[in-house]
Structure formats: C-alpha cells, structure tokens
Amino acid sequence: MAAAAARTALARPHLPLPSSTRRSSRLSLTPSSAPGLRVVVVGGGATSIAAAAAPLQQQATTARLGDVIEAQQFDRDALNEIFEVAREMEAVERGSHGAPSRVLEGYLMATLFYEPSTRTRLSFEAAMRRLGGEVLTTENAREFSSAAKGETLEDTIRTVEGYSDIIVLRHFESGAARRAADTANIPVINAGDGPGQHPTQALLDVYTIKREIGTLDGIKLGLVGDLANGRTVRSLAYLIAKYQNIKIYFVSPDVVKMKDDIKEYLNSQGVAWEESSDLLEVASKCDVIYQTRIQKERFGERIDLYEAARGKYIVDKKVLGVLPKHAVIMHPLPRLDEITVDVDSDPRAAYFRQAKNGLYIRMALLKLLLVGH
Numbered sequence: 028m029a030a031a032a033a034r035t036a037l038a039r040p041h042l043p044l045p046s047s048t049r050r051s052s053r054l055s056l057t058p059s060s061a062p063g064l065r066v067v068v069v070g071g072g073a074t075s076i077a078a079a080a081a082p083l084q085q086q087a088t089t090a091r092l093g094d095v096i097e098a099q100q101f102d103r104d105a106l107n108e109i110f111e112v113a114r115e116m117e118a119v120e121r122g123s124h125g126a127p128s129r130v131l132e133g134y135l136m137a138t139l140f141y142e143p144s145t146r147t148r149l150s151f152e153a154a155m156r157r158l159g160g161e162v163l164t165t166e167n168a169r170e171f172s173s174a175a176k177g178e179t180l181e182d183t184i185r186t187v188e189g190y191s192d193i194i195v196l197r198h199f200e201s202g203a204a205r206r207a208a209d210t211a212n213i214p215v216i217n218a219g220d221g222p223g224q225h226p227t228q229a230l231l232d233v234y235t236i237k238r239e240i241g242t243l244d245g246i247k248l249g250l251v252g253d254l255a256n257g258r259t260v261r262s263l264a265y266l267i268a269k270y271q272n273i274k275i276y277f278v279s280p281d282v283v284k285m286k287d288d289i290k291e292y293l294n295s296q297g298v299a300w301e302e303s304s305d306l307l308e309v310a311s312k313c314d315v316i317y318q319t320r321i322q323k324e325r326f327g328e329r330i331d332l333y334e335a336a337r338g339k340y341i342v343d344k345k346v347l348g349v350l351p352k353h354a355v356i357m358h359p360l361p362r363l364d365e366i367t368v369d370v371d372s373d374p375r376a377a378y379f380r381q382a383k384n385g386l387y388i389r390m391a392l393l394k395l396l397l398v399g400h
Contacts, residue, residue, distance in 0.1 A: 131160035137191035229262035252319035
C-alpha cells in the first residue's frame with residue numbers, strides 16, 4: 028500500500044537500534060560521531076556519508092528504530108519521547124469517542140500470538156484501531172496457524188510481512204522476537220518471548236511509576252514472585268536501571284530467584300539490589316511493590332516445585348498496613364491468589380490503572396514506528 032511504501036522516507040524517533048545485523052535491505056539512519064554528518068546504512072553496510080544540515084538536536088531525532096526487541100535498547104531520551112507521546116495518546120483516546128483519530132489510517136498491524144494473552148493483544152489491537160489503523164490477528168498461532176503444520180517462524184514472518192505494515196509477536200521461545208526481526212523488512216514488536224523479555228510491558232510499567240509516584244530517579248522497587256521466569260520483571264529491571272539512585276529488592280521463593288544475568292547487569296550499571304525473604308520488611312521501605320504470579324506453565328512436569336513456590340508471598344492487608352502512604356502496588360496481570368481481592372479497593376492498588384496505561388504506551392509506539400512524532 029502507499030502508506031507502507033512511504034515509510035522509508037519518514038523520520039524515526041531517537042530510539043537506538045538493536046545490535047543484531049540485519050539480513051534485509053531495510054534503510055536505517057544512525058547518528059555519526061562527526062557533527063553535522065549522517066551515515067546512510069543499507070543492509071548493515073555504510074554506502075555513503077552525507078552532510079546533514081539539521082542541527083544536532085534535530086539530527087538526534089532522525090535515528091530510526093527498526094524494531095522493539097529488548098528493554099535495554101532504549102535510552103532516557105527515547106523514554107522521555109515515548110512517554111510524551113503516550114500522554115498525548117491519553118487525550119486522543121478520550122476524544123476518539125467523538126471523532127476517531129486517523130493518524131494510522133491505511134496501515135495494517137498483524138498480531139501473531141503463539142501464547143495466550145488478554146491485555147497485551149487487546150491493547151495493541153485497541154491502540155491500532157484508536158489511531159485509525161486496521162488489524163490482522165491470530166489468537167493462538169501455535170495451534171491455529173501453519174505453525175501447527177510445522178512451518179518455521181521465519182517462513183511465517185516472511186509471509187505475514189507481505190500482508191501488513193508492522194508485526195506484533197508473542198512467542199513461547201526466548202529469542203524468537205530477535206529471529207523475527209532479523210527476518211522481516213517491516214518493524215517487529217516483541218510482545219513477550221517465553222521467559223526472555225517483554226519490553227512494551229516494561230515501558231508501560233515505568234510510565235505507570237512515573238504517573239503514580241511522580242518521579243523515577245531515587246525510587247525503591249520491590250520485585251516479588253516468579254523472578255526466574257517472569258519476563259516482565261526482567262525487562263523492568265533492565266529499563267529502571269536507566270534512572271539514578273535506584274534500589275531494587277528481590278523477594279521470591281528459592282526455586283524462582285532472579286537469575287544472575289540480571290544481577291550482573293544491575294551491577295554493571297551501578298544499581299543497588301538485595302535479596303530478601305521478608306516481604307513485610309521490604310514493603311515498608313518501597314515506593315513500588317511489583318507483584319507477579321508463579322508461572323505454572325514454566326515448570327513443565329515439576330508440578331511439585333510449582334506448588335512449593337505458589338502462595339509463599341501474598342500481598343494482602345498486612346502488606347498494606349506497612350506500605351508507605353505514597354507507594355503503589357503493581358502487577359502485570361493475570362493474578363491468581365498472590366494479591367487478595369480486598370486490596371483492590373485501596374487507592375495504592377495501581378494494577379488496573381497500569382493495564383490501562385498499556386493502551387497509551389502501545390498507541391505511542393505504533394505512532395512513532397509508523398509515522399514518527
């Protein structure tokens with residue numbers, strides 16, 4: 028379609044490209060170290076160096092993001108830009124009941140979900156429709172697509188990119204989003220890849236903290252529950268490390284402790300962290316308690332380990348009793364019994380507001396990826 032063909036001429040936000048080498052010929056612009064110059068790269072190789080007349084501040088906004096794959100690809104400038112557009116999207120969504128936005132009219136988004144999803148899939152689809160775009164969707168691609176016949180992910184991506192302008196992928200294998208991005212010639216957004224990452228969830232989580240607490244620098248964050256398998260907490264740890272004077276507390280059963288790669292990353296970024304077995308003590312110190320469910324689907328046949336971990340740390344009235352008045356409780360949802368329902372009425376229970384913020388963040392990403400700021 029004409030909109031898709033015109034995409035290569037559109038400026039992208041200042042969002043760093045993933046580090047993998049692209050096998051496609053998609054055009055990307057990366058800022059040069061020399062003032063006033065811009066390197067044009069096609070298929071990963073520099074083909075020319077052209078003078079850029081725009082000032083450095085304007086030049087910085089021309090770097091284009093090909094894909095959203097991992098939380099650590101964003102810098103603070105990129106985050107600020109995304110959050111600024113997300114605030115604009117709140118007004119767009121409120122006004123869409125009268126005169127719907129047409130900013131993405133003519134664009135098609137394909138959602139390929141190989142794992143179950145409610146919030147992520149529906150918020151992406153709602154985001155696209157709120158901005159005037161259209162959606163091609165498959166709810167359970169693992170069973171109800173050609174994957175059930177043995178088709179490779181790469182072949183599926185090559186096919187679907189011929190029908191759409193952007194692909195949102197959820198997959199059961201860590202690294203699947205990177206494989207898809209290396210294959211596609213259109214943007215790919217990682218909507219969760221197994222126990223790997225969930226970068227758009229991290230974006231909406233950090234946006235929620237900013238909206239609820241008023242700041243991101245200097246916060247104390249308690250990550251609770253399944254920290255070994257939880258892609259949401261992994262991505263959040265990567266993203267919150269972009270801010271200053273952060274302290275993270277890890278609270279989890281021994282069988283699902285946070286993995287060493289995240290701890291090593293936090294060390295490399297100078298982020299303070301500690302492990303604790305006392306949820307009440309941690310809650311008394313924190314600005315944010317981020318609770319997660321124990322993920323039964325990641326235990327395979329070891330149901331005994333799942334049962335041993337489940338129910339060990341529960342956010343209830345006792346936790347509310349020690350939680351600071353300004354603090355909030357967050358959860359990526361769905362929840363089982365790890366937050367009791369009587370917590371829902373407390374104004375510090377932010378998880379449903381958090382879920383709504385996912386719509387605004389995903390509207391912002393789609394707008395930035397497809398048409399720019």
